[in-house]
Amino acid sequence: MTRTVYVNGDYLPEGEAKVSIFDRGFLMADGVYEVTSVLDGKLIDFDGHVKRLWRSLAELEMTCPVGEADLLAMHRELVARNGIEQGMIYLQVTRGNPGDRSFLFPAADLPGTIVAFTQDIPNMADAPAAKTGLKVITIPDLRWSRVDIKTVQLLYPSMGKMAAKKAGVDDSWFTDEAGAVTEGTSNNAWIVKGNRIITRALGNDILHGITRAAVLRFAREAQFEVEERAFTPEEAHGADEAFSTAASLFVMPVVEVDGKPVGTGKPGPVATRLREIYLDEMRKAAI
Structure with a gap:
């Protein structure tokens, strides 16, 4: 089964997912991430992960392109589309694509990049x-x-x-x-x-x-x-x-x-x- 991933508001087959080579996450590691566990098809401690995401973003003077309600909806949609019972959802937010490489932060209103994908781990709770x-x-x-x-x-x-x-x-x-x-x-x-x-x-x-x-x-x-x-x-x-x-x-x-x-x-x-x-x-x- 082809995995469905999330890129900037779109749900795509993983083979069609693309991010610009000028994205600062790629060039500068200028981004943050969270990993939320899934058990029985449900999200574990989602609120804690979102709060830490907001803190990480604030420390780097970044903002998230979507709000908490949309993040929750996206996580649930990825779980449903990929049939995840046990596993993880990886979420990454970067400062985005300024169109060229520079050490200076781009304008504050530059749209950030947000991507997410699932990892299916059937024996996660019963790991040997x-x-x-x-x-x-x-x-x-x-x-x-x-x-x-x-x-x-x-x-x-x-x-x-x-x-x-x-x-x-x-x-x-x-x-x-x-x-x-x-x-x-x-x-x-x-x-x-x-x-x-x-x-x-x-x-x-x-x-x-x-x-x-x-x-x-x-x-x-x-x-x-x-x-x-x-x-x-x-x-x-x-x-x-x-x-x-x-x-x-x-x-x-x-x-x-x-x-x-x-x-x-x-x-x-x-x-x-x-x-x-x-x-x-x-x-x-x-x-």
């Missing part, structure tokens, strides 16, 4: 990795200092994914100059010690994860202690559990860091329970 856990390595965090803006400049995270692949593991966790973990290549990083769950505090150095925010809320409601602070790979080695969170992962156990097992080296009860709670609560609230 949730039962075996992920293995990660740590590498220096060499990204720009405004990681809190969800921009499309993802070259270094891609390099981090490739470094993990070459090392025979699943992902990389980034570390700052002090040696503390910032986050994963496309996810937030966590450790568990006893009844205490630890994840780095919000700042310009990590993405303000929508899944992260939900998991923090559910963890507190489940009477876990929550500590938002930096932690080191050495702390992860001595932790009872570790896990990553993202729209594409939900809550995913991490069982090894830099070749050393975390806890028993198998998914632990806290990450497993938080994944169950997250999926249950998100399904209830899906739209």
